[in-house]
Amino acid sequence: MKKVFVLDTSVLLHDPKAIFQFEDNEIVIPYAVLEELENKKRSLDDVGRSARQAIRFLDQLRERGQLSQGVCLPNEGMLRIELNHCSGDPLPLLSDIKLADNRILAVTLNLAREDERPVILVTKDIAMRVKADALSVMTQDYYNDKVNLVPLNDEVVVMELKDVEVDELYQKGQIPLKETILPNSCVRGRLTDNSEIPLISTSDGTKLINLHNRNKNYWGIVPKNIEQTWAFGILSNPEIKLVNLMGPAGTGKTLIALASALEQTIQQELYSRILCARPVIPFGKDIGFLPGEKEDKIRPYMQPIYDNLEFLLRPKQDKLRDKDSESILESAVDLLKKKRQLEIEVLTYIRGRSIANQFIIIDEAQNLTAHEIKTIITRAGEGTKIVLCGDPDQIDHPYLDKESNGLAYVATRLKGQSFYGQVGLVKGERSELAARTAELL
Template sequence: MINHTGGDKLTKIYVLDTNVLLQDPYAIYAFEDNEIVIPAAVLEEIDSKKRNMDEIGRHARQVARLMDNLREKGKLHQKIQLDNGGSIRVELNHRSFQCLKDTFLELNNDNRIIAVALNLKKEEETKPHPRPVILVSKDALVRIKADALGLEAEDFLNDRVINFDAIYEGFQELYVSEESINQFYLDKTLQLKELTKGVFFPNQFVVLKSVTNQSSAISIVDKKGKQLEPCLFGQDTVWGIKARNVQQIMSLELLLREDIELVTLVGKAGTGKTLLALAAGLLQTEDLKIYKKLMIARPILPVGKDIGYLPGEKEEKLRPWLQPIYDNLEFLFNTKISGEIDKILAGISSIQVEAITYIRGRSIPEQFMIIDEAQNLTKHEVKTILTRVGEGTKIVLMGDPQQVDHPYLDEYNNGLTYVVEKMKDQTFSGHVKLSKGERSRLAQIAADIL
């Protein structure tokens, strides 16, 4: 897998799969001075998606507009020069399925796209100086089938915010002298330049550990990234919930501080993200009256039929997807009877459980807003949500980037990872990656090894 922003200047032919363009309509400009080939089957697939009222449909319409604008420069089937030095053309003459008929029998769009790339490769091999032909697809099975046919295939990596496991964790350990830890407890501050030459971000946590004994201290970097300050709220009991580990202490610190308007929490199932966020939201909305409303939302990504097929009104349709939130609310309100949480929420107008679908177009001021399962949001969707945030609102994005259900997203290009990386140097944001499960011993082991 190669990131196409760099590399050698050897002219190559890149055949793009539909999912590349539906993930990033501007992908045609990401291949430098090489030739881009769009199979006719790709245009047909994009055409079938253009009426969708979701992110895929929006990208399909954007691709159509970009391609239509390129027509002003010439005929698309004859090759059109791009401003970045490369070229693009729609392939109409290499659709023969003969090269695949004995291997992959079904004439579907995936195989048609592979056939185009394979026929181009065979044509190039007849030339004195053949150019490499590379199929680019977000679909792992398409890449596997291409490889089985001797065709070079790559994932499209330009949309990735980070590579591999380099996601920002929001904290780090720092081994210091016993005197430095004592000084921190005494003065309530410590200059980072006296401890290390490393670079730190605002609101990043630093766990100070003694090099000589077991003493330690949890600190947070100030807004300027220059000194360490003590945590103020992380060890408080919040709606009957108390942090059980260091990362939960950090999480509560971010959730309870009014000067931090954007909080991102990343972690496996059972690490306490949702419960901590709900407890902090209830405290600041119901008890302290800092915010007028607590809004909890999550994206609707059904496995099977869409929400419209379910019977009932909106609330009844949403309940199966929002049930994990209700489970946590039942725990916090200590309900014993089935359906009791619905009566409680009906009597508290300041708590709203919603689906992301119904947030678009709204302005959301003075609210404590929790977005669960944010790893299933695209960059555009998470931008849409954050630009809805009004004055005095605190927003919490949380999820597990390793549990992505969206067909065109992965651990490295989803909306949650995007926000974590892009906002880590902002003075109003904070982030923690939780790793220790606290749901139960079984849940922790299952999350780690299954």
């Protein structure tokens, strides 16, 4: 039986193409949704962009007929704009019908009473789903962009090794596999005495590479656990152009990425510049407009990156300093920026750029949508490496969750590609206090 899906504004702001994702069912958009899109369309952020795109799609569908009567969609479904009619008194007493959410709920409830088909309200708003359920209205999240993110530990391959294979790994650095596995997979090589060594598969999945006897010092940073060893191994592989570092706070994602970037850019000169960026989403109540130039405005949002850079660069500040440097108080971070070897930017300004031969680090990538992640990755030119860092369990974006954020989207869709590698960092190494508090609280 065909169904009727009523779309909330949050769905169209999350994915303007949502109207084409419900197969041959009927899509109903309440008039209140159009009013909310109208109010959002002038915004210069991604919400405004999504609102404008959704309106453009609806405008194109007008050529097929009158939207209030219903128009056919390419997937043999139908889309209709529904006015905010009220038959009787569908909402509880004292409900404010002027609120857009209540008008959308009223439309859904009335349709459910009048239509013999199942009527389902689709919304990204959790509170909206709770209110709909209280009114006995069928409701669901928007599932089209959701992915099934496998737990980090389940991604790791465990392989029993014979003594002959271990000897070959230490002598030659790699061994062939009898059966191919996914490219760039993290492998726990288990020895006969139950100890483990970090291994990684090649980009074609036919060999195992030993990371245990590799250079363990990356810009002064030594891996503290097997997951960090995998991370450094993947980051230092030039064949892997896209790296996904996932894990909770304190596991070293940003520090490892920056240490590898400095090693390969400053020391080895494999890349011309380091580009660090993160989405501007404040934690807690926003403090409002910030004074100063662009550099001054973005500094508070970029402070976690500055903290890690200053920690990494302080021991080598004298070596990086020019002999004719005017200020002895000038920080190593400022020196690298002056030499154009380091750029710290907000993601707002990355759209439209073509970035070649750079080491790009995107921090807090779990707060990006799948569309935003795609936009960032497609900025990469020849010789560029992109590293995504984030925690899928720590999301501040109002319309994203663990299964629909861009970080999880990349992990699910690109796994198995020869140019892609991912590592799940699980052990907190920031400090004993941070690790124990994260565990107990």
